Amino acid sequence: xxxxxxxxxAPQGRLATLLALLDRDQNNVAMLTDVIxxxxxxxxxxxxRELLERLAALSAPGPREDNxxxxxxxxxGEFEDAAAVYAALLEANPQDNAxxxxxxxxxxxxxxxxxxxxxxxxxSANALPQAATLRVQALHxxxxxxxxLSEATAYVIQHPRYAPLFAAASVVAVDAEDLPLATSYAQSxxxxxxxxxxxxxxxxxxxxxxxxxxxxGQVLEAAPDAPRALIGVGLGKMLAGSYAPAAADIxxxxxxxxxxxxxxxxxxxxxxxxxDLGEARRCFDTSLALDHNFAETHGSLAVLHLIEGRxxxxxxxxxxxxxLNPQCFSGALAQxxxxxxxxxxxxxxxxxxRALHTPLDASGRTIAQSLARHGLSL
Numbered sequence: 001x002x003x004x005x006x007x008x009x010a011p012q013g014r015l016a017t018l019l020a021l022l023d024r025d026q027n028n029v030a031m032l033t034d035v036i037x038x039x040x041x042x043x044x045x046x047x048x049r050e051l052l053e054r055l056a057a058l059s060a061p062g063p064r065e066d067n068x069x070x071x072x073x074x075x076x077g078e079f080e081d082a083a084a085v086y087a088a089l090l091e092a093n094p095q096d097n098a099x100x101x102x103x104x105x106x107x108x109x110x111x112x113x114x115x116x117x118x119x120x121x122x123x124s125a126n127a128l129p130q131a132a133t134l135r136v137q138a139l140h141x142x143x144x145x146x147x148x149l150s151e152a153t154a155y156v157i158q159h160p161r162y163a164p165l166f167a168a169a170s171v172v173a174v175d176a177e178d179l180p181l182a183t184s185y186a187q188s189x190x191x192x193x194x195x196x197x198x199x200x201x202x203x204x205x206x207x208x209x210x211x212x213x214x215x216x217g218q219v220l221e222a223a224p225d226a227p228r229a230l231i232g233v234g235l236g237k238m239l240a241g242s243y244a245p246a247a248a249d250i251x252x253x254x255x256x257x258x259x260x261x262x263x264x265x266x267x268x269x270x271x272x273x274x275x276d277l278g279e280a281r282r283c284f285d286t287s288l289a290l291d292h293n294f295a296e297t298h299g300s301l302a303v304l305h306l307i308e309g310r311x312x313x314x315x316x317x318x319x320x321x322x323x324l325n326p327q328c329f330s331g332a333l334a335q336x337x338x339x340x341x342x343x344x345x346x347x348x349x350x351x352x353x354r355a356l357h358t359p360l361d362a363s364g365r366t367i368a369q370s371l372a373r374h375g376l377s378l
Contacts, residue, residue, distance in 0.1 A: 015042050029059050036068050045075035063089060070102055082106040097124045101131045108134060113141040125155060129162035136168045140175070148172045149181075156185070167194035171228070174198050179205060193219045197228045204236060212236055227253040231263055234270065243274035251283065261287045261294045265330075268300055272307075272352075280304055295321045299330030306337055307352065309345035314338060 011019055018035045025031060032055045039048040049072050055065060066089055073082035086103035093099060101124065104116035116138040125132040132155035139148035152169035159165050166189035173182035179202050186202075189195035200215035213236055219229040234249030247270035254263035268283030281304055287297040299321035305314035314334060321331025341347035 011039075011042075011044065011047065013042075014038055015044065015047070019047075026054070027058055029055065032058070033064065033068070036072075040068065040071050040075060043075060045072045048072045049076070063092070067099075067102075070106075074102065074106060077109075079106045079109040083110065097127045097131065100124050101128055101134065104131070104134055104138075108138065113138045117142070125151075126158055129155075129159035129165050132159055133162070133165040133168050136165070136172060140168070140172050145172060145176045149176050149178070152185075156188075163189045163192045163195070167192035167198070170195055170198035174201055191218075193223050193226055193229075197226065197232065200229070200232050204232060204239075209236055209239060225256055227256040227260075227263070229253075230256070231266065235266065238266075238270055238273070243270050244276075246270040247274055247276070247279065254283070254286075259290050261291055261297065264290070265294075265296050265300050268304075272300075272304060277304065277308065293324060295325035295328040296330050297321075298324065299328045299332070299334050302334030303330060303337060303348075303352070306334065306341065306348045307345055311338070311345075 015035070015038045018031070018038055022028065022031055022035050032051055036048045036051045036055070039045070039051065048068065052065070052069055052072060055061070061069070066085055070082050070085035070089070073079070073085060083103060083106040086099055086106060089099045090096065090103055100119045104119040107115040107119075116134050120131045120135045120138075125135050132151075136148050136152045136155065139145075139151065149169075149172050152165070152172055155165055156169055166185045170182045170185035170189060171194050173179075173185055182198050183202050186195040186198040196215050196219050200212045200219070203209075203212035203215060212232065216229045216233045216236070219226050220233065223229070230249050230253030234246040234251075234253065237243075237246035237249065247267055250263060250270055251267040254260060254267050257263050264283045264287035268280045268287070271277075271280040271283060281301075284297055284301050284304060287294060288301070291297075298317045302314045302317035302321060305311075305317055315338060318331050318334040318338065321328045321334070325331070337348050337351055340351055
């Protein structure tokens with residue numbers, strides 16, 4: 001039996017039985033291959049890797065063995081190695097949709113979303129629901145929401161029982177701000193974490209905070225580092241006025257996302273509400289470094305500049321925000337604060353403090369609640 005990692009559980013069931021049989025016939029190539037496949041089916045790439053080494057010493061690898069090596073690399077998180085294996089396999093058999101998908105998946109795990117789009121054509125997406133799912137996710141990552149939603153609509157008809165595809169479609173619909181469609185897709189995806197996150201996000205947008213928290217909690221129990229759930233939990237805390245804990249959750253989600261601008265802006269606002277101007281600036285500056293043309297970053301900085309007494313910088317940042325997007329929420333807020341405070345930082349701070357607890361309109365929402373909800377679509 002292979003010397004598996006001491007922290008890994010002992011093999012169970014069919015895998016344990018096959019390993020015992022293999023101990024009696026260690027050079028049986030056919031049995032080795034079967035046991036490797038069983039190990040991968042039970043998510044034991046550690047065992048599969050050791051057996052692949054033994055297999056390589058007995059016979060030259062063919063396409064089947066190379067595929068097993070690629071799957072082992074994928075399960076181990078060794079995506080560069082997996083991509084190399086599948087690139088070679090695809091060169092030998094360019095019409096193999098499963099190989100195309102595995103190469104596309106490996107490249108996506110390396111942050112390359114263009115290669116999946118070039119690899120996964122209509123034929124691949126129609127043949128494999130997982131290929132359709134990855135194509136929708138790649139379009140979403142590229143920011144092409146309209147095409148992602150259009151293709152998702154076609155693919156869910158083609159693959160009506162594939163939950164991950166409906167879950168991916170629900171996330172796209174949320175970001176496209178089509179909450180009824182997002183809900184419909186998520187309800188068709190069962191308990192998939194992305195679907196639960198979508199339903200939680202919709203609940204938060206509809207003021208059903210308890211429902212949202214329960215759903216986000218389910219997601220985080222299964223996947224503690226799910227970035228959308230972390231951000232959702234943080235926005236819920238912001239709605240409840242718990243700003244410092246909100247900032248920590250949202251920033252953790254933003255860090256995992258890496259380049260999601262709205263997450264960094266939302267984290268900055270949570271720090272700003274908590275009174276930590278330095279941390280707020282750090283988050284806003286992170287968003288600015290990622291993309292200088294995101295209006296909400298400039299609007300948020302305009303508010304921060306004003307509170308710090310940097311009036312001219314505030315005016316310029318607010319103007320930039322409104323030029324980039326005339327509907328910019330934070331830019332409009334900064335301009336209103338500039339006018340109401342007459343450019344005085346102490347007055348601006350007082351205005352913001354009052355607005356945290358004073359309803360802005362007939363809805364009864366405070367500025368913090370409005371920004372938290374706005375953060376759902378950033």
